Amino acid sequence: MTIAWYLAVSALIFAIGAGGVLVRRNPLVVLLCLELMLNAANLALIGFSRMWGNGDGQVFALIVMVVAACEVTVGLGVIVAMHRLRLPVDVDTMRELQG
Amino acid sequence: MISAVLFFIAAAGTLAGAIGVIVLKDPFYCVLALVGHLLSLAVLFIAALGSGLHAIGTDGAHYAAGFGTPEAIGSLLLTKFLIPFEVASYLLLIAAVGAVTLARRRGGLDDRGDGTPTISVMEFMRPRPFGSGTMAEGFGHADALSVQHSAQRQERET
Numbered sequence: 031m032t033i034a035w036y037l038a039v040s041a042l043i044f045a046i047g048a049g050g051v052l053v054r055r056n057p058l059v060v061l062l063c064l065e066l067m068l069n070a071a072n073l074a075l076i077g078f079s080r081m082w083g084n085g086d087g088q089v090f091a092l093i094v095m096v097v098a099a100c101e102v103t104v105g106l107g108v109i110v111a112m113h114r115l116r117l118p119v120d121v122d123t124m125r126e127l128q129g
Numbered sequence: 130m131i132s133a134v135l136f137f138i139a140a141a142g143t144l145a146g147a148i149g150v151i152v153l154k155d156p157f158y159c160v161l162a163l164v165g166h167l168l169s170l171a172v173l174f175i176a177a178l179g180s181g182l183h184a185i186g187t188d189g190a191h192y193a194a195g196f197g198t199p200e201a202i203g204s205l206l207l208t209k210f211l212i213p214f215e216v217a218s219y220l221l222l223i224a225a226v227g228a229v230t231l232a233r234r235r236g237g238l239d240d241r242g243d244g245t246p247t248i249s250v251m252e253f254m255r256p257r258p259f260g261s262g263t264m265a266e267g268f269g270h271a272d273a274l275s276v277q278h279s280a281q282r283q284e285r286e287t
Binding site: 032047049054073085086088097100 | 221
């Protein structure tokens with residue numbers, strides 16, 4: 031089994047996630063699509079790690095998961111704050127940075 | 130061979146979950162699709178570790194004993210990658226504090242008076258009313274505390 035299969039699946043997941051970020055307007059779903067892209071990167075990392083027989087890629091994947099958790103935490107905090115301020119929960123209407 | 134079968138089943142599940150995330154209307158079902166996607170992805174990781182992956186035209190690495198076990202990853206995290214590990218822990222701490230700060234309930238106490246709520250660094254420097262933000266307030270004793278406090282202040286002034 032060649033690594034090309036894994037890379038193909040990884041590329042497909044990344045493309046689906048990128049398309050979701052571009053298409054969807056709900057910030058929650060945008061966060062989920064960001065998660066999809068990070069997972070695609072993780073899959074490629076694990077595949078390459080197995081191909082070289084080296085554990086460094088697995089540690090890299092773990093760190094990527096930590097960063098993904100942080101990003102989702104802060105993103106959810108921002109969405110909750112938007113909800114509190116009664117802003118519309120829609121990324122198209124958020125055009126300015128001054129709240 | 131088994132890992133190849135596992136790979137194709139898990140890959141189908143992963144892609145179906147990913148498509149479900151971006152196609153479904155209700156965000157709740159999107160999250161459910163993401164959960165399915167993550168479960169399939171875990172199976173895919175196991176399939177990747179159990180199979181002899183190799184680039185086209187090569188033989189690939191040998192399956193070393195203990196490769197990919199929690200023991201191997203843990204010892205790597207605590208020896209070779211100790212600094213990234215510690216930095217990641219600080220990143221998690223900062224993200225947790227930041228999320229609590231962002232999602233904090235800020236009605237009532239720090240309204241500017243014109244009805245426009247704001248998010249500002251200066252809000253954290255402003256002295257808070259006596260008894261607020263304490264355990265006593267959580268138990269509903271803040272009113273009693275502040276009444277007592279103002280009574281004491283009045284006594285002192287008179």
